[in-house]
Amino acid sequence: MTAESADTHGSGRLLTPQADAARATGAVFPPPRAADTGATRGPTAPPGGTPAGPLVADAVAVLAAGALVFAADLGVLLLAVGAGLGTVIVLNAHGGLYRTGPTASALDELPGLAARSLLAWAAVAALLAGTEPERALGYPALLLLPAAHTPLACTGRAVVYAVRRQQARRRPRSTLVVGSGPTRDAVTTALLTHPEYGMRPVGLAVCGPENTPETAPEDGPRLPVLTSAEDVSRAVIQNAVAHAVFTTPPTHDPAAAALARRLTDHGCAVWLVDCGPPGTARRP
Template sequence: MTMESAHAPHAGRKGAAPTALRRSATSIHPPRRPRAERVRPAVRPRRTRRHPGAAPLLAVDVLAALAGTAALPALAPAGGAADALTTGPLAAAGPLVLAGPVVAGLTVLHARAGLYRPRLAPSALFELPALLGRSAVVWCAAAAAVAAAAPRHALGWAALATAVCLQVVLTCAGRGFVNQLRRRAAVRHPRSTLVVGPLAGARQVATALQGRQEYGLRPVGLADPGQDPEAATGPLPVLTSHEDVRRAVIQNAVRVAVFTRPPEADERTAALLRLCHDHGCRLWLADPAGTARVTGMRVARTSGGADGPAGADHVWGYAAQLLLPRPARPVERAVKRLMDGLLALVALTLAAPLMALCAAAVRLADGPGVIFRQERVGLYGRPFTLLKFRTLRADEHESATRWTVAGDRRMSRVGSFLRKSSLDELPQLWNVVRGDMSLVGPRPERPFFVTKFADVHPGYEARHRMPVGITGLAQINGLRGDTSIEDRARFDNHYIDTWSLWQDLWILARTAASFFRFRLGGS
């Protein structure tokens, strides 16, 4: 049913050079104490607001819509909109009967267009076409509703156009005022910023930010995971290891991270993006070459595409786009947990006779102690006790630090069969029922190896963003036993970044198919 972790020797083949594990001498702050010899709990990603700082802009839009609606009786000729809003069938709802639908429609359309998202170089005049187009759509819809409800009191074209223009003018003026206040606040209170990417480009972007205070971003360091620590010199500290970046983000209260190339360019950069996101940083991509698919993130765009407001943002000429976390989809995750519990209970019921036979075989072949318990690392680095049928009698310390027991002479034929058929994993269904695990997810590992692999592979800790599972994407692709840890971590992170309920069902079907192929093949 499941496949074991990758082979340990592969873990040191790539990225295990001494310089990669060495702490850079250019860290922003020195470590306060030596790193503890235990698993560092993974950071639970902070909940990010979809439209941070949108309240002032939303207030401006609401007030402008109210002003446009209130001016309708004065703009419309007698017997037209004035009667419709004061003495006609709509009078019971008050003179501002259109205010509610207009405000709601504008809010939805502006949010969908990204007009409430933060900007590095905001401009109310640049947003004018987007504001005008959406306002016209909303007002035309409202006028159509009035004409359908009271044909005799339909809004005239002149009154409608005047109301739209009045609202757009007020909206632009209000947004311009808000932008000016924000620029002044940004100059007075700049936010600590980390620039991530190849050293040459990162220095150029950092220099631009230092020379233009209106952006409100104060660079405190550069992060280049591929840079040689001995060659990383300059006015700003250069961080060359994952641990240095983590410490800098925490100790310097970094709130913004600017990437100078798409984070999917390599796994180390993608790992830094996940780290910054988990610590609540706002993420920007300043990449003049364009923005491809970003691992675990999505590029903020407006309905106007690259030519819209989002595509025109920049850092002193360097094209910049906001990176947003993919939707958390809490409903789907709740469905996943419910599905896990129900399927695990059904599987436990159906597999009870088989599990009884396995337990009896282990008892007769290897003596007392049918169930093997071992500490593993789960969601956000929390430890839990994993259950398996015992296949080898070994002491607790050896099982926690020895990579694999495959081929061990102490393993009986029963134990070897259980391991090859993955029947020894059946007790983990109870871990799924308890909520320690999921049916599909990254395979859990022992604390000793989690610490070891996290030091060598920056993306390894990111596997703990999702509940661990009995099987996963890496396992159905053959990454079990003596295989690469780096490949395993890459597949696990890809599963998390592209997770869906259908993908879980597909992985379960592939796992079941591989199990039956084993049974039919008589392996």
């Protein structure tokens, strides 16, 4: 089992938003509908927070690196920082570096941040060479910019993620784990032993052709096993469940897909355990 499927050291990604996985497979899970009764809720905020924190960290890193090289010329500083920040945001967004998740790690993102920083500042250098030839960057400045920017961005993101983990530890949200077998038990154990993920398992849901009661994991508290859609709905309402973690893609089984839609209708954030090769994350 990879670090993505059941991280037990808190260093890798554990989950990917089910919306991304659904796009990758061509399936569509509708967003939560407006509440028709008191049993439904609005969409749940992801445990990893919003992209605002990483965006601020990137902006500070670009500004600091730009000030280090262009402090003597305010006009060039503003041009370089504006172009650099815009390019960094576009590149990082394209690379999935603003996606939220409970196990985000700045060290995991470091290679991507470094590569995109180099590309962004190379683009700024090309812009300056074309618009301000007399202020074109030399090789020392071109190397200094990403060398200063990358560690600052990584450090800023590490601080953001540390604060998020502390907040999640203090305010965990009720979670259902959907699946069967060792993977389900490993995921449940990982969530129970890592409160910084902000997900507190309150039940185990079983669906599909093997929809029979199973024993809960031996480690940790005994969790109820839910074997019908009605049981799941009741548990969601009674426990104010905010998240549902699927250990296999719901698109592989009609019953699981129907359950995923039911959970989103209840306002739950649906996640999929990433069982890809170590160091990778599923993307659309």
